[in-house]
Amino acid sequence: MKRSVLGIVAAAAASVLALTGCTTSGAPDGGSDDDTFRVAAFSAGYASPAIKYVVDNFQAQAEAEGWEVQLFTTNDDYDGLNSYVQTATTQDFDAFFLAGFDPRALGVGISAANDAGIPVFAIDGDPQPNDVFTLDVISDQQSLSDISVGLLDEALGGLDGKNVLMVEFDPALSISARAAISREQIEAAGATVVDTFKVVNISASVDSTLAYVKDYLQAHPGGLDGIWAGWAPAGIGAFQAVAESGANVKVVSADTMGAINEIVASGAPLVGAAMQDWDAALAELIAGINEYRESGEVASNYIAVPGIRIDPSNAATVEVGY
Incomplete structure:
Protein backbone atom coordinates (compact mmCIF):
# COMPACT_ATOMS: atom_id res chain seq x y z
CA MET A 1 0.00 0.00 0.00
CA ASP A 140 31.26 18.76 -6.16
CA GLN A 141 29.56 21.64 -4.32
CA GLN A 142 29.24 23.68 -7.53
CA SER A 143 27.36 20.78 -9.11
CA LEU A 144 25.01 20.41 -6.13
CA SER A 145 24.30 24.14 -6.24
CA ASP A 146 23.75 24.19 -10.00
CA ILE A 147 21.25 21.33 -9.72
CA SER A 148 19.30 22.60 -6.69
CA VAL A 149 19.10 26.23 -7.78
CA GLY A 150 18.19 25.14 -11.30
CA LEU A 151 15.33 23.04 -9.94
CA LEU A 152 14.03 25.96 -7.90
CA ASP A 153 14.27 28.28 -10.90
CA GLU A 154 12.24 25.85 -13.02
CA ALA A 155 9.63 25.24 -10.32
CA LEU A 156 9.03 28.97 -9.85
CA GLY A 157 9.01 29.80 -13.54
CA GLY A 158 12.14 31.86 -13.03
CA LEU A 159 13.76 33.29 -9.90
CA ASP A 160 13.56 36.95 -10.88
CA GLY A 161 11.47 38.85 -8.33
CA LYS A 162 10.90 35.80 -6.13
CA ASN A 163 11.38 35.53 -2.35
CA VAL A 164 13.49 32.62 -1.10
CA LEU A 165 14.31 31.30 2.38
CA MET A 166 17.54 29.33 2.85
CA VAL A 167 18.33 26.66 5.46
CA GLU A 168 22.03 26.33 6.25
CA PHE A 169 24.41 24.65 8.70
CA ASP A 170 27.70 26.51 9.06
CA PRO A 171 29.73 23.90 11.00
CA ALA A 172 29.62 21.53 8.01
CA LEU A 173 32.12 22.89 5.48
CA SER A 174 30.41 21.14 2.56
CA ILE A 175 26.93 22.49 3.42
CA SER A 176 28.35 25.95 4.06
CA ALA A 177 30.18 25.91 0.72
CA ARG A 178 27.16 24.95 -1.37
CA ALA A 179 24.98 27.42 0.55
CA ALA A 180 27.35 30.26 -0.35
CA ILE A 181 27.42 29.25 -4.02
CA SER A 182 23.64 28.80 -4.13
CA ARG A 183 22.98 32.15 -2.44
CA GLU A 184 25.11 33.87 -5.06
CA GLN A 185 23.25 32.09 -7.87
CA ILE A 186 19.81 32.82 -6.40
CA GLU A 187 20.56 36.51 -5.97
CA ALA A 188 22.24 36.77 -9.39
CA ALA A 189 19.02 35.42 -10.93
CA GLY A 190 17.05 38.32 -9.43
CA ALA A 191 15.56 36.65 -6.35
CA THR A 192 15.71 38.01 -2.80
CA VAL A 193 16.90 35.81 0.06
CA VAL A 194 14.39 37.12 2.58
CA ASP A 195 15.53 34.96 5.49
CA THR A 196 18.15 32.38 6.48
CA PHE A 197 17.65 29.69 9.10
CA LYS A 198 20.96 28.46 10.48
CA VAL A 199 20.46 25.10 12.16
CA VAL A 200 22.35 24.67 15.43
CA ASN A 201 21.92 20.94 16.11
CA ILE A 202 22.11 18.96 12.89
CA SER A 203 20.76 15.83 14.60
CA ALA A 204 17.48 17.72 15.22
CA SER A 205 17.37 19.45 11.84
CA VAL A 206 14.04 17.93 10.73
CA ASP A 207 12.11 19.27 13.73
CA SER A 208 13.97 22.56 14.05
CA THR A 209 13.56 23.38 10.36
CA LEU A 210 9.89 22.38 10.49
CA ALA A 211 9.28 24.71 13.45
CA TYR A 212 11.21 27.64 11.98
CA VAL A 213 9.64 27.48 8.52
CA LYS A 214 6.17 26.98 9.97
CA ASP A 215 6.57 30.09 12.12
CA TYR A 216 7.90 32.07 9.16
CA LEU A 217 4.98 31.09 6.96
CA GLN A 218 2.51 32.08 9.66
CA ALA A 219 4.21 35.45 10.17
CA HIS A 220 4.55 36.19 6.43
CA PRO A 221 1.48 34.77 4.66
CA GLY A 222 2.00 34.87 0.92
CA GLY A 223 5.47 36.33 1.38
CA LEU A 224 7.54 33.35 0.34
CA ASP A 225 7.94 31.62 -3.03
CA GLY A 226 10.68 29.06 -2.48
CA ILE A 227 12.90 27.33 0.06
CA TRP A 228 16.44 26.09 -0.55
CA ALA A 229 17.59 23.49 2.00
CA GLY A 230 21.24 22.53 2.20
CA TRP A 231 20.87 18.87 3.21
CA ALA A 232 18.24 16.17 3.25
CA PRO A 233 16.73 16.28 6.80
CA ALA A 234 16.40 20.06 6.52
CA GLY A 235 14.64 19.57 3.18
CA ILE A 236 12.20 17.18 4.82
CA GLY A 237 11.51 19.61 7.68
CA ALA A 238 10.96 22.50 5.25
CA PHE A 239 8.64 20.43 3.09
CA GLN A 240 6.60 19.23 6.06
CA ALA A 241 6.08 22.84 7.21
CA VAL A 242 4.86 23.82 3.72
CA ALA A 243 2.60 20.77 3.48
CA GLU A 244 1.05 21.41 6.89
CA SER A 245 0.49 25.10 6.18
CA GLY A 246 -0.91 24.63 2.70
CA ALA A 247 1.29 27.48 1.44
CA ASN A 248 2.09 27.74 -2.26
CA VAL A 249 5.85 27.42 -1.75
CA LYS A 250 8.30 25.21 -3.65
CA VAL A 251 11.08 23.40 -1.80
CA VAL A 252 14.38 22.04 -3.13
CA SER A 253 17.16 20.23 -1.31
CA ALA A 254 20.86 20.26 -2.18
CA ASP A 255 21.07 16.70 -0.85
CA THR A 256 18.77 13.70 -0.83
CA MET A 257 17.80 10.46 0.87
CA GLY A 258 15.27 7.76 0.00
CA ALA A 259 12.41 9.53 1.75
CA ILE A 260 13.04 12.73 -0.22
CA ASN A 261 12.99 10.80 -3.49
CA GLU A 262 9.63 9.32 -2.52
CA ILE A 263 8.24 12.77 -1.73
CA VAL A 264 9.52 14.22 -5.01
CA ALA A 265 8.01 11.29 -6.93
CA SER A 266 4.62 11.98 -5.30
CA GLY A 267 4.36 15.38 -7.00
CA ALA A 268 4.59 17.28 -3.71
CA PRO A 269 5.88 20.86 -3.28
CA LEU A 270 9.31 19.31 -2.62
CA VAL A 271 10.07 19.48 -6.31
CA GLY A 272 13.56 18.01 -6.52
CA ALA A 273 16.97 17.50 -5.03
CA ALA A 274 20.64 17.12 -5.83
CA MET A 275 21.91 13.65 -4.98
CA GLN A 276 25.44 13.20 -3.70
Missing part, protein backbone atom coordinates in the same frame (compact mmCIF):
# COMPACT_ATOMS: atom_id res chain seq x y z
CA LYS A 2 1.37 3.42 -0.92
CA ARG A 3 2.29 5.58 2.04
CA SER A 4 1.03 9.12 2.41
CA VAL A 5 3.53 11.93 1.89
CA LEU A 6 3.47 12.90 5.56
CA GLY A 7 3.86 9.23 6.46
CA ILE A 8 7.07 9.21 4.45
CA VAL A 9 8.21 12.31 6.34
CA ALA A 10 7.47 10.74 9.73
CA ALA A 11 9.37 7.57 8.82
CA ALA A 12 12.34 9.60 7.61
CA ALA A 13 12.44 11.70 10.77
CA ALA A 14 12.35 8.55 12.88
CA SER A 15 15.25 7.05 10.93
CA VAL A 16 17.35 10.17 11.51
CA LEU A 17 16.58 10.29 15.23
CA ALA A 18 17.22 6.57 15.68
CA LEU A 19 20.86 7.05 14.79
CA THR A 20 21.66 9.89 17.15
CA GLY A 21 22.51 7.66 20.10
CA CYS A 22 25.80 6.52 18.57
CA THR A 23 28.58 6.65 21.18
CA THR A 24 32.33 6.29 21.22
CA SER A 25 33.90 2.90 20.67
CA GLY A 26 36.86 1.51 22.59
CA ALA A 27 40.41 2.75 22.21
CA PRO A 28 42.39 1.51 19.18
CA ASP A 29 44.12 -1.80 19.73
CA GLY A 30 46.12 -1.93 16.52
CA GLY A 31 45.00 -5.37 15.38
CA SER A 32 47.23 -8.40 14.79
CA ASP A 33 50.86 -8.72 13.66
CA ASP A 34 50.44 -10.30 10.20
CA ASP A 35 50.76 -8.53 6.84
CA THR A 36 47.08 -7.57 6.58
CA PHE A 37 46.46 -3.98 5.44
CA ARG A 38 44.89 -2.30 8.45
CA VAL A 39 42.72 0.81 8.36
CA ALA A 40 41.44 2.83 11.30
CA ALA A 41 38.15 4.52 10.37
CA PHE A 42 36.93 7.58 12.27
CA SER A 43 33.66 9.52 12.25
CA ALA A 44 32.01 12.16 14.40
CA GLY A 45 28.94 12.11 12.14
CA TYR A 46 27.92 8.46 12.14
CA ALA A 47 24.48 9.54 13.36
CA SER A 48 23.80 10.93 9.89
CA PRO A 49 22.11 8.39 7.56
CA ALA A 50 24.34 9.46 4.66
CA ILE A 51 27.56 9.13 6.65
CA LYS A 52 26.47 5.79 8.12
CA TYR A 53 25.86 4.61 4.54
CA VAL A 54 29.34 5.79 3.51
CA VAL A 55 31.14 4.28 6.50
CA ASP A 56 29.28 0.96 6.40
CA ASN A 57 29.89 0.58 2.68
CA PHE A 58 33.54 1.51 3.07
CA GLN A 59 33.88 -1.23 5.67
CA ALA A 60 32.19 -3.76 3.38
CA GLN A 61 34.31 -2.84 0.35
CA ALA A 62 37.51 -2.72 2.38
CA GLU A 63 36.85 -6.17 3.81
CA ALA A 64 36.17 -7.44 0.28
CA GLU A 65 39.64 -6.14 -0.61
CA GLY A 66 41.03 -8.19 2.27
CA TRP A 67 41.72 -5.21 4.51
CA GLU A 68 41.06 -5.09 8.23
CA VAL A 69 39.00 -2.09 9.40
CA GLN A 70 38.50 -0.88 12.96
CA LEU A 71 35.85 1.81 13.41
CA PHE A 72 35.83 4.59 16.02
CA THR A 73 32.83 6.92 16.26
CA THR A 74 31.63 9.71 18.47
CA ASN A 75 28.48 11.80 18.41
CA ASP A 76 30.18 15.12 17.54
CA ASP A 77 32.61 14.69 20.44
CA TYR A 78 35.81 16.00 18.86
CA ASP A 79 37.88 15.84 22.02
CA GLY A 80 37.16 12.13 22.09
CA LEU A 81 37.72 11.65 18.37
CA ASN A 82 41.02 13.56 18.41
CA SER A 83 42.12 11.33 21.27
CA TYR A 84 41.20 8.20 19.30
CA VAL A 85 43.14 9.38 16.26
CA GLN A 86 46.18 10.31 18.33
CA THR A 87 46.14 6.93 20.06
CA ALA A 88 45.79 5.12 16.74
CA THR A 89 48.98 6.76 15.43
CA THR A 90 50.91 4.67 17.97
CA GLN A 91 49.25 1.44 16.85
CA ASP A 92 49.85 -0.86 13.90
CA PHE A 93 47.57 0.85 11.33
CA ASP A 94 48.60 1.34 7.71
CA ALA A 95 46.08 4.09 6.87
CA PHE A 96 43.34 6.25 8.34
CA PHE A 97 39.88 6.78 6.81
CA LEU A 98 37.77 9.79 7.81
CA ALA A 99 34.09 10.44 7.03
CA GLY A 100 31.49 12.68 8.64
CA PHE A 101 33.84 15.12 10.37
CA ASP A 102 34.92 18.77 10.47
CA PRO A 103 38.62 18.96 9.52
CA ARG A 104 38.98 22.12 11.60
CA ALA A 105 37.72 20.38 14.75
CA LEU A 106 39.76 17.24 14.02
CA GLY A 107 42.91 19.23 13.32
CA VAL A 108 44.85 17.86 16.30
CA GLY A 109 44.25 14.28 15.23
CA ILE A 110 44.97 14.92 11.55
CA SER A 111 48.22 16.70 12.42
CA ALA A 112 49.23 13.74 14.58
CA ALA A 113 48.59 11.38 11.66
CA ASN A 114 50.58 13.61 9.31
CA ASP A 115 53.47 13.79 11.78
CA ALA A 116 53.44 10.00 12.12
CA GLY A 117 53.53 9.54 8.33
CA ILE A 118 50.20 7.73 8.25
CA PRO A 119 48.24 8.37 5.01
CA VAL A 120 44.87 10.00 5.61
CA PHE A 121 42.02 9.21 3.20
CA ALA A 122 38.76 11.14 3.52
CA ILE A 123 35.30 11.41 2.07
CA ASP A 124 33.66 14.83 2.31
CA GLY A 125 36.60 16.31 4.16
CA ASP A 126 37.19 19.82 2.81
CA PRO A 127 35.42 21.44 -0.16
CA GLN A 128 38.80 22.94 -1.14
CA PRO A 129 42.03 21.01 -1.86
CA ASN A 130 43.90 20.49 1.39
CA ASP A 131 47.35 18.95 1.72
CA VAL A 132 46.59 17.39 5.11
CA PHE A 133 44.84 14.61 3.18
CA THR A 134 46.53 11.94 1.11
CA LEU A 135 43.24 11.84 -0.78
CA ASP A 136 39.98 13.69 -0.16
CA VAL A 137 36.99 12.65 -2.28
CA ILE A 138 34.14 15.15 -2.00
CA SER A 139 30.84 15.95 -3.63
CA ASP A 277 26.92 10.20 -5.51
CA TRP A 278 28.42 8.42 -2.53
CA ASP A 279 28.87 5.16 -4.45
CA ALA A 280 31.04 6.91 -7.04
CA ALA A 281 32.94 8.68 -4.25
CA LEU A 282 33.65 5.37 -2.52
CA ALA A 283 34.83 3.81 -5.77
CA GLU A 284 37.26 6.71 -6.25
CA LEU A 285 38.47 6.39 -2.66
CA ILE A 286 39.07 2.62 -2.80
CA ALA A 287 40.91 3.03 -6.11
CA GLY A 288 43.01 5.82 -4.59
CA ILE A 289 43.97 3.70 -1.57
CA ASN A 290 45.01 0.86 -3.87
CA GLU A 291 47.00 3.30 -6.01
CA TYR A 292 48.77 4.53 -2.90
CA ARG A 293 49.51 0.99 -1.72
CA GLU A 294 51.09 0.15 -5.05
CA SER A 295 53.13 3.31 -5.66
CA GLY A 296 53.27 5.27 -2.42
CA GLU A 297 51.42 8.21 -3.99
CA VAL A 298 48.19 9.23 -5.73
CA ALA A 299 47.78 11.16 -8.98
CA SER A 300 45.71 13.83 -7.20
CA ASN A 301 44.82 14.29 -3.54
CA TYR A 302 41.46 15.93 -4.36
CA ILE A 303 38.57 14.51 -6.38
CA ALA A 304 35.19 16.26 -6.71
CA VAL A 305 32.33 13.96 -7.74
CA PRO A 306 29.38 15.54 -9.62
CA GLY A 307 25.88 15.35 -8.15
CA ILE A 308 22.84 13.69 -9.72
CA ARG A 309 19.63 15.58 -10.45
CA ILE A 310 16.53 14.15 -8.76
CA ASP A 311 13.16 15.32 -10.11
CA PRO A 312 9.73 13.72 -10.66
CA SER A 313 10.97 12.03 -13.85
CA ASN A 314 13.51 9.81 -12.06
CA ALA A 315 12.83 10.08 -8.32
CA ALA A 316 10.97 6.75 -8.19
CA THR A 317 13.79 4.82 -9.87
CA VAL A 318 17.06 6.24 -8.54
CA GLU A 319 18.48 4.14 -5.70
CA VAL A 320 19.75 6.12 -2.72
CA GLY A 321 20.45 3.39 -0.19
CA TYR A 322 19.40 5.21 2.98
Whole structure:
Protein backbone atom coordinates (compact mmCIF):
# COMPACT_ATOMS: atom_id res chain seq x y z
CA MET A 1 0.00 0.00 0.00
CA LYS A 2 1.37 3.42 -0.92
CA ARG A 3 2.29 5.58 2.04
CA SER A 4 1.03 9.12 2.41
CA VAL A 5 3.53 11.93 1.89
CA LEU A 6 3.47 12.90 5.56
CA GLY A 7 3.86 9.23 6.46
CA ILE A 8 7.07 9.21 4.45
CA VAL A 9 8.21 12.31 6.34
CA ALA A 10 7.47 10.74 9.73
CA ALA A 11 9.37 7.57 8.82
CA ALA A 12 12.34 9.60 7.61
CA ALA A 13 12.44 11.70 10.77
CA ALA A 14 12.35 8.55 12.88
CA SER A 15 15.25 7.05 10.93
CA VAL A 16 17.35 10.17 11.51
CA LEU A 17 16.58 10.29 15.23
CA ALA A 18 17.22 6.57 15.68
CA LEU A 19 20.86 7.05 14.79
CA THR A 20 21.66 9.89 17.15
CA GLY A 21 22.51 7.66 20.10
CA CYS A 22 25.80 6.52 18.57
CA THR A 23 28.58 6.65 21.18
CA THR A 24 32.33 6.29 21.22
CA SER A 25 33.90 2.90 20.67
CA GLY A 26 36.86 1.51 22.59
CA ALA A 27 40.41 2.75 22.21
CA PRO A 28 42.39 1.51 19.18
CA ASP A 29 44.12 -1.80 19.73
CA GLY A 30 46.12 -1.93 16.52
CA GLY A 31 45.00 -5.37 15.38
CA SER A 32 47.23 -8.40 14.79
CA ASP A 33 50.86 -8.72 13.66
CA ASP A 34 50.44 -10.30 10.20
CA ASP A 35 50.76 -8.53 6.84
CA THR A 36 47.08 -7.57 6.58
CA PHE A 37 46.46 -3.98 5.44
CA ARG A 38 44.89 -2.30 8.45
CA VAL A 39 42.72 0.81 8.36
CA ALA A 40 41.44 2.83 11.30
CA ALA A 41 38.15 4.52 10.37
CA PHE A 42 36.93 7.58 12.27
CA SER A 43 33.66 9.52 12.25
CA ALA A 44 32.01 12.16 14.40
CA GLY A 45 28.94 12.11 12.14
CA TYR A 46 27.92 8.46 12.14
CA ALA A 47 24.48 9.54 13.36
CA SER A 48 23.80 10.93 9.89
CA PRO A 49 22.11 8.39 7.56
CA ALA A 50 24.34 9.46 4.66
CA ILE A 51 27.56 9.13 6.65
CA LYS A 52 26.47 5.79 8.12
CA TYR A 53 25.86 4.61 4.54
CA VAL A 54 29.34 5.79 3.51
CA VAL A 55 31.14 4.28 6.50
CA ASP A 56 29.28 0.96 6.40
CA ASN A 57 29.89 0.58 2.68
CA PHE A 58 33.54 1.51 3.07
CA GLN A 59 33.88 -1.23 5.67
CA ALA A 60 32.19 -3.76 3.38
CA GLN A 61 34.31 -2.84 0.35
CA ALA A 62 37.51 -2.72 2.38
CA GLU A 63 36.85 -6.17 3.81
CA ALA A 64 36.17 -7.44 0.28
CA GLU A 65 39.64 -6.14 -0.61
CA GLY A 66 41.03 -8.19 2.27
CA TRP A 67 41.72 -5.21 4.51
CA GLU A 68 41.06 -5.09 8.23
CA VAL A 69 39.00 -2.09 9.40
CA GLN A 70 38.50 -0.88 12.96
CA LEU A 71 35.85 1.81 13.41
CA PHE A 72 35.83 4.59 16.02
CA THR A 73 32.83 6.92 16.26
CA THR A 74 31.63 9.71 18.47
CA ASN A 75 28.48 11.80 18.41
CA ASP A 76 30.18 15.12 17.54
CA ASP A 77 32.61 14.69 20.44
CA TYR A 78 35.81 16.00 18.86
CA ASP A 79 37.88 15.84 22.02
CA GLY A 80 37.16 12.13 22.09
CA LEU A 81 37.72 11.65 18.37
CA ASN A 82 41.02 13.56 18.41
CA SER A 83 42.12 11.33 21.27
CA TYR A 84 41.20 8.20 19.30
CA VAL A 85 43.14 9.38 16.26
CA GLN A 86 46.18 10.31 18.33
CA THR A 87 46.14 6.93 20.06
CA ALA A 88 45.79 5.12 16.74
CA THR A 89 48.98 6.76 15.43
CA THR A 90 50.91 4.67 17.97
CA GLN A 91 49.25 1.44 16.85
CA ASP A 92 49.85 -0.86 13.90
CA PHE A 93 47.57 0.85 11.33
CA ASP A 94 48.60 1.34 7.71
CA ALA A 95 46.08 4.09 6.87
CA PHE A 96 43.34 6.25 8.34
CA PHE A 97 39.88 6.78 6.81
CA LEU A 98 37.77 9.79 7.81
CA ALA A 99 34.09 10.44 7.03
CA GLY A 100 31.49 12.68 8.64
CA PHE A 101 33.84 15.12 10.37
CA ASP A 102 34.92 18.77 10.47
CA PRO A 103 38.62 18.96 9.52
CA ARG A 104 38.98 22.12 11.60
CA ALA A 105 37.72 20.38 14.75
CA LEU A 106 39.76 17.24 14.02
CA GLY A 107 42.91 19.23 13.32
CA VAL A 108 44.85 17.86 16.30
CA GLY A 109 44.25 14.28 15.23
CA ILE A 110 44.97 14.92 11.55
CA SER A 111 48.22 16.70 12.42
CA ALA A 112 49.23 13.74 14.58
CA ALA A 113 48.59 11.38 11.66
CA ASN A 114 50.58 13.61 9.31
CA ASP A 115 53.47 13.79 11.78
CA ALA A 116 53.44 10.00 12.12
CA GLY A 117 53.53 9.54 8.33
CA ILE A 118 50.20 7.73 8.25
CA PRO A 119 48.24 8.37 5.01
CA VAL A 120 44.87 10.00 5.61
CA PHE A 121 42.02 9.21 3.20
CA ALA A 122 38.76 11.14 3.52
CA ILE A 123 35.30 11.41 2.07
CA ASP A 124 33.66 14.83 2.31
CA GLY A 125 36.60 16.31 4.16
CA ASP A 126 37.19 19.82 2.81
CA PRO A 127 35.42 21.44 -0.16
CA GLN A 128 38.80 22.94 -1.14
CA PRO A 129 42.03 21.01 -1.86
CA ASN A 130 43.90 20.49 1.39
CA ASP A 131 47.35 18.95 1.72
CA VAL A 132 46.59 17.39 5.11
CA PHE A 133 44.84 14.61 3.18
CA THR A 134 46.53 11.94 1.11
CA LEU A 135 43.24 11.84 -0.78
CA ASP A 136 39.98 13.69 -0.16
CA VAL A 137 36.99 12.65 -2.28
CA ILE A 138 34.14 15.15 -2.00
CA SER A 139 30.84 15.95 -3.63
CA ASP A 140 31.26 18.76 -6.16
CA GLN A 141 29.56 21.64 -4.32
CA GLN A 142 29.24 23.68 -7.53
CA SER A 143 27.36 20.78 -9.11
CA LEU A 144 25.01 20.41 -6.13
CA SER A 145 24.30 24.14 -6.24
CA ASP A 146 23.75 24.19 -10.00
CA ILE A 147 21.25 21.33 -9.72
CA SER A 148 19.30 22.60 -6.69
CA VAL A 149 19.10 26.23 -7.78
CA GLY A 150 18.19 25.14 -11.30
CA LEU A 151 15.33 23.04 -9.94
CA LEU A 152 14.03 25.96 -7.90
CA ASP A 153 14.27 28.28 -10.90
CA GLU A 154 12.24 25.85 -13.02
CA ALA A 155 9.63 25.24 -10.32
CA LEU A 156 9.03 28.97 -9.85
CA GLY A 157 9.01 29.80 -13.54
CA GLY A 158 12.14 31.86 -13.03
CA LEU A 159 13.76 33.29 -9.90
CA ASP A 160 13.56 36.95 -10.88
CA GLY A 161 11.47 38.85 -8.33
CA LYS A 162 10.90 35.80 -6.13
CA ASN A 163 11.38 35.53 -2.35
CA VAL A 164 13.49 32.62 -1.10
CA LEU A 165 14.31 31.30 2.38
CA MET A 166 17.54 29.33 2.85
CA VAL A 167 18.33 26.66 5.46
CA GLU A 168 22.03 26.33 6.25
CA PHE A 169 24.41 24.65 8.70
CA ASP A 170 27.70 26.51 9.06
CA PRO A 171 29.73 23.90 11.00
CA ALA A 172 29.62 21.53 8.01
CA LEU A 173 32.12 22.89 5.48
CA SER A 174 30.41 21.14 2.56
CA ILE A 175 26.93 22.49 3.42
CA SER A 176 28.35 25.95 4.06
CA ALA A 177 30.18 25.91 0.72
CA ARG A 178 27.16 24.95 -1.37
CA ALA A 179 24.98 27.42 0.55
CA ALA A 180 27.35 30.26 -0.35
CA ILE A 181 27.42 29.25 -4.02
CA SER A 182 23.64 28.80 -4.13
CA ARG A 183 22.98 32.15 -2.44
CA GLU A 184 25.11 33.87 -5.06
CA GLN A 185 23.25 32.09 -7.87
CA ILE A 186 19.81 32.82 -6.40
CA GLU A 187 20.56 36.51 -5.97
CA ALA A 188 22.24 36.77 -9.39
CA ALA A 189 19.02 35.42 -10.93
CA GLY A 190 17.05 38.32 -9.43
CA ALA A 191 15.56 36.65 -6.35
CA THR A 192 15.71 38.01 -2.80
CA VAL A 193 16.90 35.81 0.06
CA VAL A 194 14.39 37.12 2.58
CA ASP A 195 15.53 34.96 5.49
CA THR A 196 18.15 32.38 6.48
CA PHE A 197 17.65 29.69 9.10
CA LYS A 198 20.96 28.46 10.48
CA VAL A 199 20.46 25.10 12.16
CA VAL A 200 22.35 24.67 15.43
CA ASN A 201 21.92 20.94 16.11
CA ILE A 202 22.11 18.96 12.89
CA SER A 203 20.76 15.83 14.60
CA ALA A 204 17.48 17.72 15.22
CA SER A 205 17.37 19.45 11.84
CA VAL A 206 14.04 17.93 10.73
CA ASP A 207 12.11 19.27 13.73
CA SER A 208 13.97 22.56 14.05
CA THR A 209 13.56 23.38 10.36
CA LEU A 210 9.89 22.38 10.49
CA ALA A 211 9.28 24.71 13.45
CA TYR A 212 11.21 27.64 11.98
CA VAL A 213 9.64 27.48 8.52
CA LYS A 214 6.17 26.98 9.97
CA ASP A 215 6.57 30.09 12.12
CA TYR A 216 7.90 32.07 9.16
CA LEU A 217 4.98 31.09 6.96
CA GLN A 218 2.51 32.08 9.66
CA ALA A 219 4.21 35.45 10.17
CA HIS A 220 4.55 36.19 6.43
CA PRO A 221 1.48 34.77 4.66
CA GLY A 222 2.00 34.87 0.92
CA GLY A 223 5.47 36.33 1.38
CA LEU A 224 7.54 33.35 0.34
CA ASP A 225 7.94 31.62 -3.03
CA GLY A 226 10.68 29.06 -2.48
CA ILE A 227 12.90 27.33 0.06
CA TRP A 228 16.44 26.09 -0.55
CA ALA A 229 17.59 23.49 2.00
CA GLY A 230 21.24 22.53 2.20
CA TRP A 231 20.87 18.87 3.21
CA ALA A 232 18.24 16.17 3.25
CA PRO A 233 16.73 16.28 6.80
CA ALA A 234 16.40 20.06 6.52
CA GLY A 235 14.64 19.57 3.18
CA ILE A 236 12.20 17.18 4.82
CA GLY A 237 11.51 19.61 7.68
CA ALA A 238 10.96 22.50 5.25
CA PHE A 239 8.64 20.43 3.09
CA GLN A 240 6.60 19.23 6.06
CA ALA A 241 6.08 22.84 7.21
CA VAL A 242 4.86 23.82 3.72
CA ALA A 243 2.60 20.77 3.48
CA GLU A 244 1.05 21.41 6.89
CA SER A 245 0.49 25.10 6.18
CA GLY A 246 -0.91 24.63 2.70
CA ALA A 247 1.29 27.48 1.44
CA ASN A 248 2.09 27.74 -2.26
CA VAL A 249 5.85 27.42 -1.75
CA LYS A 250 8.30 25.21 -3.65
CA VAL A 251 11.08 23.40 -1.80
CA VAL A 252 14.38 22.04 -3.13
CA SER A 253 17.16 20.23 -1.31
CA ALA A 254 20.86 20.26 -2.18
CA ASP A 255 21.07 16.70 -0.85
CA THR A 256 18.77 13.70 -0.83
CA MET A 257 17.80 10.46 0.87
CA GLY A 258 15.27 7.76 0.00
CA ALA A 259 12.41 9.53 1.75
CA ILE A 260 13.04 12.73 -0.22
CA ASN A 261 12.99 10.80 -3.49
CA GLU A 262 9.63 9.32 -2.52
CA ILE A 263 8.24 12.77 -1.73
CA VAL A 264 9.52 14.22 -5.01
CA ALA A 265 8.01 11.29 -6.93
CA SER A 266 4.62 11.98 -5.30
CA GLY A 267 4.36 15.38 -7.00
CA ALA A 268 4.59 17.28 -3.71
CA PRO A 269 5.88 20.86 -3.28
CA LEU A 270 9.31 19.31 -2.62
CA VAL A 271 10.07 19.48 -6.31
CA GLY A 272 13.56 18.01 -6.52
CA ALA A 273 16.97 17.50 -5.03
CA ALA A 274 20.64 17.12 -5.83
CA MET A 275 21.91 13.65 -4.98
CA GLN A 276 25.44 13.20 -3.70
CA ASP A 277 26.92 10.20 -5.51
CA TRP A 278 28.42 8.42 -2.53
CA ASP A 279 28.87 5.16 -4.45
CA ALA A 280 31.04 6.91 -7.04
CA ALA A 281 32.94 8.68 -4.25
CA LEU A 282 33.65 5.37 -2.52
CA ALA A 283 34.83 3.81 -5.77
CA GLU A 284 37.26 6.71 -6.25
CA LEU A 285 38.47 6.39 -2.66
CA ILE A 286 39.07 2.62 -2.80
CA ALA A 287 40.91 3.03 -6.11
CA GLY A 288 43.01 5.82 -4.59
CA ILE A 289 43.97 3.70 -1.57
CA ASN A 290 45.01 0.86 -3.87
CA GLU A 291 47.00 3.30 -6.01
CA TYR A 292 48.77 4.53 -2.90
CA ARG A 293 49.51 0.99 -1.72
CA GLU A 294 51.09 0.15 -5.05
CA SER A 295 53.13 3.31 -5.66
CA GLY A 296 53.27 5.27 -2.42
CA GLU A 297 51.42 8.21 -3.99
CA VAL A 298 48.19 9.23 -5.73
CA ALA A 299 47.78 11.16 -8.98
CA SER A 300 45.71 13.83 -7.20
CA ASN A 301 44.82 14.29 -3.54
CA TYR A 302 41.46 15.93 -4.36
CA ILE A 303 38.57 14.51 -6.38
CA ALA A 304 35.19 16.26 -6.71
CA VAL A 305 32.33 13.96 -7.74
CA PRO A 306 29.38 15.54 -9.62
CA GLY A 307 25.88 15.35 -8.15
CA ILE A 308 22.84 13.69 -9.72
CA ARG A 309 19.63 15.58 -10.45
CA ILE A 310 16.53 14.15 -8.76
CA ASP A 311 13.16 15.32 -10.11
CA PRO A 312 9.73 13.72 -10.66
CA SER A 313 10.97 12.03 -13.85
CA ASN A 314 13.51 9.81 -12.06
CA ALA A 315 12.83 10.08 -8.32
CA ALA A 316 10.97 6.75 -8.19
CA THR A 317 13.79 4.82 -9.87
CA VAL A 318 17.06 6.24 -8.54
CA GLU A 319 18.48 4.14 -5.70
CA VAL A 320 19.75 6.12 -2.72
CA GLY A 321 20.45 3.39 -0.19
CA TYR A 322 19.40 5.21 2.98
